[in-house]
Amino acid sequence: MLRQITRICVRYAERYIPDPFLYAVILTFITVAASLIWTHSGLTTVLNSWYNGIWVILAFALQMALILATGVTLADAPIIKKGLEKLASLPKRQSSAAITVFFAAAIGSWLNWGFGLVVGALVAREIAKRTRDVDFGFLVAAAYMGFLVWASGLSSSIALATATPGSALNIIQKVTGHVEGFDHTIFTAYNMIPVILLLILIPIFLIFMAPEEAHMKKVDPEILIQQDQVIKVEIGEQTFATVLENSWLITIALVLMGVGYEWNNIKTNGFTLDINGFIFYALMLGLILHGRPIRYVRSFNAATRTVGPILLQFPLYGGIMGIMTGTGLAALIAQGFVAFSTHATLPFWSFISSNIISLFVPSGGGHWAVQGPFIVPAAVKLHVDPAMTAMGTAMGEQTANMIQPFWALPILAIARLGIKDIMGYCVIAMIVGIVIYGGSLLVFA
Numbered sequence: 317m318l319r320q321i322t323r324i325c326v327r328y329a330e331r332y333i334p335d336p337f338l339y340a341v342i343l344t345f346i347t348v349a350a351s352l353i354w355t356h357s358g359l360t361t362v363l364n365s366w367y368n369g370i371w372v373i374l375a376f377a378l379q380m381a382l383i384l385a386t387g388v389t390l391a392d393a394p395i396i397k398k399g400l401e402k403l404a405s406l407p408k409r410q411s412s413a414a415i416t417v418f419f420a421a422a423i424g425s426w427l428n429w430g431f432g433l434v435v436g437a438l439v440a441r442e443i444a445k446r447t448r449d450v451d452f453g454f455l456v457a458a459a460y461m462g463f464l465v466w467a468s469g470l471s472s473s474i475a476l477a478t479a480t481p482g483s484a485l486n487i488i489q490k491v492t493g494h495v496e497g498f499d500h501t502i503f504t505a506y507n508m509i510p511v512i513l514l515l516i517l518i519p520i521f522l523i524f525m526a527p528e529e530a531h532m533k534k535v536d537p538e539i540l541i542q543q544d545q546v547i548k549v550e551i552g553e554q555t556f557a558t559v560l561e562n563s564w565l566i567t568i569a570l571v572l573m574g575v576g577y578e579w580n581n582i583k584t585n586g587f588t589l590d591i592n593g594f595i596f597y598a599l600m601l602g603l604i605l606h607g608r609p610i611r612y613v614r615s616f617n618a619a620t621r622t623v624g625p626i627l628l629q630f631p632l633y634g635g636i637m638g639i640m641t642g643t644g645l646a647a648l649i650a651q652g653f654v655a656f657s658t659h660a661t662l663p664f665w666s667f668i669s670s671n672i673i674s675l676f677v678p679s680g681g682g683h684w685a686v687q688g689p690f691i692v693p694a695a696v697k698l699h700v701d702p703a704m705t706a707m708g709t710a711m712g713e714q715t716a717n718m719i720q721p722f723w724a725l726p727i728l729a730i731a732r733l734g735i736k737d738i739m740g741y742c743v744i745a746m747i748v749g750i751v752i753y754g755g756s757l758l759v760f761a
Contacts, residue, residue, distance in 0.1 A: 318524040318744075326527075326740030333736040336625065336721040336728065340632040347639045347676055357643040369638015370631045376679075377630035379591045381623045384726050386598035387434035388619035389612065393605035404442035410450045411526045413443045414458040415519040421462025422515060426469035430594045433723070436462050437730035451532040454525075456731040457741035460724050461518055463717055464749050467710035468502065468511050474684045474710040475501040478703060487688035488702045496703040506663075506760035507707055510752045517748060525741060533737075561610035567603050574600040622729040633722050637677045646673050646686040654694045662700045663708040663757040666691050670712025671750070678722035683713055704761065711753040718746035 333339065344366070351362050390396060403420065407413035421436025436459030444452045467474065477485035478496045489495050501507065527533075560566060574596065606612040640646040653669035654662070670687060677683045687709050695702040717723050719742060721735040728735060 318521065319526070319528070322525045322741060322744055323527070324740075325743045329740035329743070330736050333739050336725060336735045337629050337632070339721055339735060340629050340636070343676065344632060344636055344639075347636050347645070351639055351643040351645045354648060355643045355645050362639055362643055365638045365642025366635040367638070368642065370635045372638060373630055373634025376591075377626060377634075379595065380630065380726060381620075381626050382595045383430045383591070383598070384434065384622050384626065384729060385616060385619045386595055386602060387430065388438070388622060388730060389616045390598045390602040390605065391434065391438045392615045392619070393602060395605055400438055400442050404439055404446060407443060407447075410447075410454070410532075411523045413447060413450055414455055414522045414526060417443065417455050418458040418462050418518055418522060419515075421459045422465050422518075423462075425462050425464075425466040426511070428471045428594055429463070429466040429469070430471075430591065432462055432466060433726045434730070436460070437727040440731060449529065449532070451527045452731070453533055453733060453737035454527055454741060456727060456733055457738035457745075458522055459731075460727050460738055460742060461522075461718070461745040463723060464514055464518070464714055464745060465511050467714040468507050468707070470498075470502065472502065472710050474706050474713075477684060478706050485684055485688070487684065487692050488706060491692045491696060492702060496706070500701075500703040501707050504703075504707075504760075506704060506756050507711075510711075510756040513752050514749065517752070518745060521744060521748060525744060561613075562608045564607055566609050567607060567612075571600050571604045622726075622732075625725050625729045629725060630722075633678065637679060640673070640676045641686055646677055647690065649673055650687045650690040654690050657694060657698065659698045659700055660761050661758070662691075662695060662698055663704045663761050664754055666705045666708035667712040667754055667757055670709040671716040674713045674716035675720050678713070678717065678720050684709060700761070704757070708757050711757070715746055715749035715753060718742040718749065 334342070348362055348366070351357050351365075352359065357365075391400060403416065407416045417436055417440045420439045421432050423432075424435040425432025437456060440452070440455040440459045444450060444455060466472070473485075475498060477483045478488050478501060479498055480486055481489065481495050483489075486495065578596075602615075603609070603612050606615060649672055650669055653665040657665045666687070670683070673683060673687060677686060684706070688706070691705045691709060692702050694700075695705045719739065721728070721739075724735060724738065724742075728738070
């Protein structure tokens, strides 16, 4: 029965879900219409908010592009590639392959969302290179399902903000004067129990969701192998230029600079891993593991072929977020749910409203900046734990992501698929996530 329901979802996704770029365009039109109907903003205000939002997100778009390029280049290093190949050789059937991909992505996402996005897609590709009897879209969907736990993990932007004194996004501290550490957010029963349940239940669902042989959409392994080929460096005539290009000393000197900086930074400020830190570590590790500078350059150039979709689509989502925040539409949605919440239901309704807002503001920090100022004062008034309402917002974002292609773009870029290839499967994962996370917030409130 689950396989039949999944097949229906997949069929409708393939038929009605357009290319991610057009998906973003349609969301833009919906946001414009909603702002004109439900807020007091005029067309000029909406258009100005849209235009300003396009450029605000450019720095983040470049960060995501670098996460992709440096992550894929790191994975192409010989020792990492062998590890991925060994992991990919373990599963022999489609269901076990999907479970392997899911666990790799979920564990990676819980540790760091950028790492999870990259490693899940790469493992899916490596498995597809070795197995013909597998639906590639199903494998990539399993990789994206691992993203269901990122905001409940160590790189959760909302949890990090509430744990950082003086942070511009530490709305709990601004309202209550208290800083909520991970012991009140990440490492709580209401957060860890649903994460563990998802790690158990999603693999079971994957077994029953797996398409049958007759409905599999296979990919030729040779095509994937050719796509991943990197131009090999042949050392011909020894010249000053070729000596520099192939010198280990250049790589070691640059990496030592990075190590020196990190050593001093950790000693001064303690260890943290934000987006820039992840890019920096991926760059340094990639350089040292590739050894020769020119090898890293060739591999990085090949990896940048995955960046195009991000550079094209992220500005559109920046425009959508600009409209949502600039016209007050996101705040209006948050206020609407707070209005009828009670002591027992505020975290749950924070979660539900977050699912809606995340479709239009798919950014943890930006999302919390919109929703937090309404959720936290309501929590204080209703005598609800502000940290739980904050995590309810974080949980809502990660479940809504299953039908929001914003965060799927890196995985889709690596896999070279479209959102319609994975959306049908991810709808089921979203439903499971809503039941598990929402149920936890109701039980523990």
